[in-house]
Amino acid sequence: MNQYDLIVVGSGPAGRRGAIQAAKLGKKVLVIEQGKRVGGVSVHTGTIPSKTLRETALNLTGWRERGFYGRSYRVKQEISAEDLRRRLIITLNHEVEVLEHQFARNRVQHIRGRASFVGPTTLEISKDDDESMLVSGTSILLAVGTKPFRPDYMPFDGRTVVDSDELLDIRELPRSLVVIGAGVIGIEYATIFSALDIQVTVIDPKTTMLDFIDREIVEDFTYQLRDRAMKLNLGQKAEKVERLDNGKVLLTLDNGRKITTEMVLFAAGRMGATDALNLPAAGLEADARGRLKVNPETFQTTVPNIYAAGDVVGFPSLASTSMEQGRVAARVAVGAIAKEPQKYFPYGIYAVPEISTCGLSEEEVKERGIPYECGIARFRETSRGHIMGLDSGLLKMIFSLRTRRLLGVHIIGEGATELVHIGQAVLNLKGTVEYFVENTFNYPTLAEAYKIAGLDAWNRMGEIKAE
Structure with a gap:
């Protein structure tokens, strides 16, 4: 039986980041992936495909130019499913190649097959050719992700x-x-x-x-x-x-x-992809949605040597947070020090228009009884917004009246998921409204909306001294 320091089940964001982190610490690592290619749900059916589809749709329809040329404007008059799939395939191939190269460069072994527990430290890998093998790991990281919830009453046919x-x-x-x-x-x-x-x-x-x-x-x-x-x-x-x-x-x-x-x-809804793992053999039990309960600081399950990270542990179910969870879990699993992650992380919704948020919402601030003030900037108020033809989109910041610190940033519109990181940095560094008022932002940019919103809040807050 092959012995490893860390066995990772799943090669999505949590799995690949955890595997590479452990390998960089000099550990012997194996990744087991049941899909035809590495990458997991994120690369093949989730994050990357949906965002590629979004970008392709916006480009081919000329969506971003309709503010200038009208709602009937289109780059390509007849758009087919094949038009969308063509760019998707190119993007997915690139993602897989990058990941395979990362595994090779860091000497991470990976096997294609379906993993199931034989015991707390042992997994059986079943391959397509009906062959199977046993592997043993000092620690095991479950990063199997999720799959769509498919109720029996829904007549799925893959077409309509x-x-x-x-x-x-x-x-x-x-x-x-x-x-x-x-x-x-x-x-x-x-x-x-x-x-x-x-x-x-x-x-x-x-x-x-x-x-x-x-x-x-x-x-x-x-x-x-x-x-x-x-x-x-x-x-x-x-x-x-x-x-x-x-x-x-x-x-x-x-x-x-x-x-x-x-x-x-x-x-x-989605279900944790844990049904084929034979969890009872390892002393584990999933909830009704197939998710695993973990310590939120170490991502350790109820079985000491088994960890879980990514969507399979539930909210926030983001590729970005899953990567950090996998990294932290791997460090703890192999006995390395793992720093506590920053308190505030951004949440991105890649809709049309996109939304991104970080920190407390106005509702949460009210519930906590914090005296506050808001500053708002609309993208059409910026020169860059005019250049881009934007007639919608806004940036909202919430500040504490007592400390003048930023409590939350919320953005809707073009570039929201990129812009949010400025607010995230100020949040984690405990910055105040004065940061936005006194600093210079590139002109013309959408990021200038931070200064506009900061001034809006500052004018409402007045010269109140922070405690």
């Missing part, structure tokens, strides 16, 4: 009723799409297909969406979606979904309303 994985393989773009689920994945795909001028309807039993995002940002986002004729049926549940003989799909809502569409995307 699909999950978020199957959506990437459709052969034709529909004229109409119903998205069931107003979470991050559902909203991202709904807005991407809306940008392709496809009629989109979103259905969710909750009366609100994206509840962890500042309400003012969500309200602005909702207005933009409705303004471009997207239908948001919130507070309504799809009780019945039927495939019709004419190739379309009929949905019956709990209020009796019926909707006919060419395609349904079911994106109401």
Whole structure:
């Protein structure tokens, strides 16, 4: 039996970062990946594909230029599913090649196969050729990610009723799409297909969406979606979904309303991909959604030598945070010192328009009873915004009236996921409103919105001395 210092199951963001970190510390590392190629869900069906699809849709439709040339402007008049897939394949191949090179350079071994526990330190790897082998690890890191939740009542067929994985393989773009689920994945795909001028309807039993995002940002986002004729049926549940003989799909809502569409995307939740791991053999148990409970500081499970990181441990389920979780877990697993991560991390939603946030929302500040003031800048107020033809987008910052420190930054619009890092740095360095007022920002840039929002807050706050 081959013995390793660390065995990593899964090669997504958490797995690959953990494996490479342990290898850089001189440890013998094995990565087990059940997919045909390394990269995990993030590379093949999740983060990279959805963001590539988004960028391709915005480029081919000329979305970013419509502020100048009108809503009918398009770079390519007839856009097909193949147009979208072509760029996707190029991007995925590049990501896989980079990852394979990283593994080779750091001497990380990787095997293709399905892993299952035989005991707390031993895994059986089953390969496609029906062969199997046993491997043993002093420590084991589970970074298996998640898979789409597929309820039995949904008539999935991979063509007209699909999950978020199957959506990437459709052969034709529909004229109409119903998205069931107003979470991050559902909203991202709904807005991407809306940008392709496809009629989109979103259905969710909750009366609100994206509840962890500042309400003012969500309200602005909702207005933009409705303004471009997207239908948001919130507070309504799809009780019945039927495939019709004419190739379309009929949905019956709990209020009796019926909707006919060419395609349904079911994106109401994901499950931890732990069902094939034989967790009981290792003394582990997953929750109802297949997720594993861990110590949030070390990512150690209830079994001392087994760790878990990434989407399989639940919120925030971001590629960026998963990477850090994997790195920290690997360091702890091999006995190295692991510094506590910074308190504030950015959350990015790659919808159209994109949203990014870091720190406390206005609602959270109110709940904590912190006296505060807000500063807002709209992208159309910046010269760069005019140059880009932006008529929407805003940056909001929240400051403590007592300490004048930045408490949260919330952005919607072009470049939001890039711009947020300025606010993140100020948050983690405990900066105040004066940073934005007294510092110089490149002109013309969208980043100048920080100075505008800072001045807006400063004018409202007055010359109050920080304690």
